[in-house]
Amino acid sequence: KTGPAMDTLKELASAGEQFDIVFIDADKPNYINYYNFIIDNNLLRLRGVICVDNCLFKAKVYLKDTTYSNGLALREFNEFISNDPRVEQVIVPLRDGISLIRRVSVTSQNSFSQCNTTDDEVFRGVKGRSILDRMHLDGKVAYVTGGGQGIGRAFAHALGEAGAKVAVVDMDQGKAETVAKELHLKGIHAISITADISRSDDVQRMVDTIVSKWGAIHIACNNAGINMNSASEETSLEEWDRTFNVNLRGTFMCCQAAGRVMLQQGYGKIINTASMASLIVPHPQKQLSYNTSKAGVVKLTQTLGTEWIDRGVRVNCISPGIVDTPLIHSEDLRPLVQRWLSDIPAGRLAQVTDLQAAVVYLASEASDYMTGHNLVIEGGQSLW
Ligand SMILES: NC(=O)c1ccc[n+]([C@@H]2O[C@H](COP(=O)([O-])OP(=O)(O)OC[C@H]3O[C@@H](n4cnc5c(N)ncnc54)[C@H](O)[C@@H]3O)[C@@H](O)[C@H]2O)c1
Incomplete structure (x- = not known):
């Protein structure tokens, strides 16, 4: 599909699609929006992985006083992911950097404690393992x-x-x-x-x-x-x-x-x-x-x-x-x-x-x- 990425994501979500791998690239200021939409709408399958390209932007995200907008957007994105209790990530420092993100298992999440969930083996899985x-x-x-x-x-x-x-x-x-x-x-x-x-x-x-x-x-x-x-x-x-x-x-x-x-x-x-x-x-x-x-x-x-x-x-x-x-x-x-x-x-x-x-x-x-x-x-x- 071509066209604005968010329009495509909305179409896929309303069709009930789910993916094993989602690759996010380009349009860095909107990474957070794409990421949130994908997670919030369960476009990522239970054991799926999100790959984010350019997450280090040739290490420019580390430059202290940068005003470079893409570098700042990526820095904000990386911080956002690190603080999101729903997921865990590994950043592979190759070339521009690739980030691999997946949902944490329910056992290690405390974000659910605020929700009205029954915290038992049915919810978390026996020993944290889903039925499959x-x-x-x-x-x-x-x-x-x-x-x-x-x-x-x-x-x-x-x-x-x-x-x-x-x-x-x-x-x-x-x-x-x-x-x-x-x-x-x-x-x-x-x-x-x-x-x-x-x-x-x-x-x-x-x-x-x-x-x-x-x-x-x-x-x-x-x-x-x-x-x-x-x-x-x-x-x-x-x-x-x-x-x-x-x-x-x-x-x-x-x-x-x-x-x-x-x-x-x-x-x-x-x-x-x-x-x-x-x-x-x-x-x-x-x-x-x-x-x-x-x-x-x-x-x-x-x-x-x-x-x-x-x-x-x-x-x-x-x-x-x-x-x-x-x-x-x-x-x-x-x-x-x-x-x-x-x-x-x-x-x-x-x-x-x-x-x-x-x-x-x-x-x-x-x-x-x-x-x-x-x-x-x-x-x-x-x-x-
Ligand atoms: N095919 C059916 O309709 C059916 C229905 C219900 C139960 N079963 C049971 O399922 C099992 C497998 O049946 P199948 O249809 O695959 O049979 P099959 O005849 O197609 O295959 C049986 C395999 O077992 C091997 N075998 C036979 N005797 C052996 C022995 N003493 N030691 C080691 N290997 C031996 C054979 O060399 C063969 O490869 C059997 O116990 C059978 O009674 C079959």
Whole structure:
């Protein structure tokens, strides 16, 4: 936009616009007016920064007896900012000087004490952190089993995007490595671990590898699972055992091995992947062992969630509805998609991205009071 700056600012404010960075230059006598308008009208986003160019005016603002109008205007502006309790600033003494200004967090402001505000954690944020800050996973160490594809891959990306270091665990080495590379490309610290979570030695090696690499495990995402279909009267013990060995026994072994580390740390978040099949009996496909194993994952979650919370370890699970992943693209299941759609109020299958916010929430301190919970995300399917 061109034209008088104040007219543009007014237009932007009346359109409800907000900015991450606002750069102020030229028209020095009016810096204060632009600055006040931007702050008063919330044109600057919560964590936004105002950059002010020429704030030292080649150090002329320091000249004692200057009558130079721009130098005086800048001196007045700098003093005004220094005395404004709403913001903090850093002046970078490069060339003409650049000033970086941002709002101080509410915790360090006393200007609000005169306003009629309720001075509590809702207003100031828990430990001074806003709700989105409380969902950040910076500095946290996470692993995701079954992270090589499907839901686990989406979980690994979500946790990494939120700031965690991520170990991508899968029995398929190539897939785990590919996902770890994807994360690395996005600037996320990631490693891949090849492990079969139905084998106790593999599970212990997974945990030991992560602890020796990163020194801790804060987020354990036990997601690997398998699904086989058969009529119950024909379900073989082999199918039952294979399903339970991965889905329930494997998940328990991961919970226990990661849980031991977390109990010692006095902090941890375990997130198991159960299934809507823990609540309803999905049909028309027949999958007794799967349904039963996933109901077991919910009870495992509830039991550990209550047993360990007093020592700082929260255990929750996510129960997705029918998710569009390779798991449901088998020859047996593919033809059933149309049938399933008529059972889903949302009118579509879940995408893996529909589950990402849930895993970040459960991994973050924002969900610290939640434990033993089964978070169902199924487009309403279990309600029909
Ligand atoms: N897809 C769905 O509709 C759906 C719905 C509800 C719950 N779930 C559950 O979500 C989880 C992930 O499902 P998905 O759809 O992404 O599956 P998927 O088959 O697409 O991916 C599973 C991944 O886990 C790995 N894996 C399998 N067994 C393993 C083992 N023993 N050790 C280590 N890795 C192993 C596989 O190599 C694969 O990369 C499973 O627990 C599944 O039961 C899926």
